Amino acid sequence: MSEKFDVIVVGAGPAGTSCAYTCAKNGLNVLLIERGEFPGAKNVMGGILYRKQMEEIIPEFWKEAPLERPVIEQRFWFLDKESMVTTSYKGLEWGKEPYNNFTVLRAKFDKWFAQKAVEQGATLINETVVTECIVEDGKVIGVRTDRPDGDVYADVVVLADGVNSLLAKKLGFHKEWKPDQVALTVMEVLKLPKKTINERFNVGENQGVSIEIFGDATKGALGTAFLYTNQDSLNIGVGTTLSGMIKKKMKPHKLLNELKEHPMVKPYIEGGETVEYLAHLIPEGGYKAIPKLVGDGVIVTGDAAQFVNAIHREGSNMAMSSGKIAAETIVRAKEVNDFSERTLDVYRTTIYDSFIGKDLKKYKDAAHTFEEHPQYFEQYVPLMNQAMNTFFTVDGTAKWDKQKKIMKSLTAGRGKLGVAKDLYRAWKAVK
Template sequence: MPDKFDAIVVGAGAAGLAAAYKMAGEGLSVVVIERGDYPGAKNVMGGVLYRSAMEELIPEFWKEAPLQRPVVEQRFWLMDSQSAVTTSYKAQEWAREPYNCFTVFRGQFDQWFARKCAEAGAIIINETLVESCIVENGRVVGVRTNRPEGDLYANVVVLADGVNSMLSKQLGFHKEWEPRQVALAVMEELKLPSEVIEERFNLDPGMGATIEIYGDSTLGMVGTAFIYTNKEHISIGVGALLSQIRQRKVRPYELLEYLKSHPMVRPLIKNGKPVEYYAHLIPEGGYNAVPQLVGNGVVVVGDAAQLVNGIHREGSNLAVTSGRLAAEAIIRAHKMGAFTARELSTYEENLRNSFVMKDLKKYKNASHLLETNPQYLNEYIPFTNMALHEMLTVDGISKWQKQKTIKERVLQQRSLFSLGKDLYKAWKAVK
């Protein structure tokens, strides 16, 4: 193994592997360092991988990658304690090539993706923790690992070390995340026969569905619960801002069991046998939390750079795209033979011109709005359930009277003025 590479990638996740694949494909010498037993061993994702970002790298990857199910239906539930208002979109276009997105197991997908990187010429080193970047004369020149004589050198280091982002914090690119800048999510895989999953979720063989659940599923905290179908497993999880979980004194595993016992959820997962339990942080700081992305000899990609669009539960696509754009900038710098922040800044520029930063910018105030205005999840979702319950429960009371009751109950808690204001604020935050 050479002691100096064109690029070192820290972390074999979606962003790091995307960067490694692209660079290795262009003939750069690349080493990927992963702390798990294998790529994916430490990676946790609700489970949705988007096709378009991945296809920019590997055309028709779905023909060979280990995927679970193409997602043909996305459901949304506004949940109260005994009920839910539900909506969904289901599309046959999503059931055929080129597909929209897939559920995946990262433990399997990332191993495949890493093999693709190796085929392209990258070296993958597992079971190795990068403890720090080696900095000389104001530039990153390599990494220090936990192995004896474990220093490695490169022209550029790609920090794809995930949401905890310890390495760019060490470099001073950002401070420690605040508890309101991350969500804490817990999840389980429940094993069920594929026919049972297809029946319960009204799916054609092999096809998949996702459910995002708001409201009582997080006890009104800013966050979501989710249920995703895999081939023979259901992923079920719940996450909310760490600041609110702490404030509300919630034990995350109790919240997960509460969700699993909800009357809307219980029949879907009945007899599902738990096979694995996870916890993970999700970057939720959005646009305002994105740290310095580029330094001399170093770039930051994926979760480490807070690149998650929480409103649309998109993350893997932002990760893959950021990795690819970082790689393109490094390839360009390689041709120029210079690797300072100035040469590498095309990464940041291209990221800003891509959907990644544009989408983060569009929703930059949304999470904060929900956090500072708990009524959206805490009151309006119960109101919606109550209103439909009133109108749809037939009990001899006139609809005029029911409408009046609904209005009175809402106005007991909210003035018309504050309702109007909240509607306007919500529109402003997502427009």
């Protein structure tokens, strides 16, 4: 295997495959290396795939890609022990072309997507681990794999090896992630008849619902839970920062069981048969955790580069865009036959000028703020629930008196100044 390629892409997830697809489409000789039995075998996501960034790679992909349901309703639940405050948006236009986003099962989707890259001319090898980048005079010139005689060479190596990002770490592009820079998430796929799902979620054929759950689902730790509708199954999961999980001594799979047993959740999933259990990390270090993105002959993309907007549960779309931007950078570098850090740096500047850089910058302090100040999840969600309960329980108390009582309970724990500070801090973190 001593052949030389124009580009080697490590990892056939959304970032790697987008890059390989775009490079191959532009006539480059691409090797896409995947460590799983097939692309998708190692990949996990709650399940929301965004149309926009995928469409920029394959127009009208929804006509042939293995998708579950277009999401026509996004619900948000603020859970207390035996109650919840909810808000949602439902729009039928999301159920029609060109759609907004879809639920997907990644093992199926990633396999299909990688095959599309192969159709464009990329070479895909599965069941191969890249153990390190081959570096000569400070320049990445190829990769070492765990196959016999497994060194392969290329002008550029694209690291799309996912959240653990071992290869970029080995190159010194970032230090080991800290427990507050990753979220540990577990999920189950629950099999349920299509008809049952349609009835329980109040949707028609080929209409999907996403529910993001805050509060009691994570026992106050920084994190969220989710419940998404597939065609004939549900994805239910919960995750918190690894640091939060450790601090609260929570067992992830038990946290998931408690979510499944929660009286607000249970009626939706009742009778569902667990068909798969999955655990994965999500990079949630945000803007400040973005590693060095470019070196001589090497580019870092997707989860490996911490491109996840946790607040909006966007990640696969950023992965796809970063893979595409990497490919476009490489195509230009090929034209001038210069793969130095200086030339490839266009990737870094384009990323920072794109929605990826801008959105991550917008929320650069959010995770830290909510982790350092647990009252948002621990106190305000129950307070919201109590306030609603007080206001809507008809017990002969005048509404003015109820309002006073609510205001008093809101400020009882943290004082008026404390609440004002909390509001200002939260606004500052997400403005």
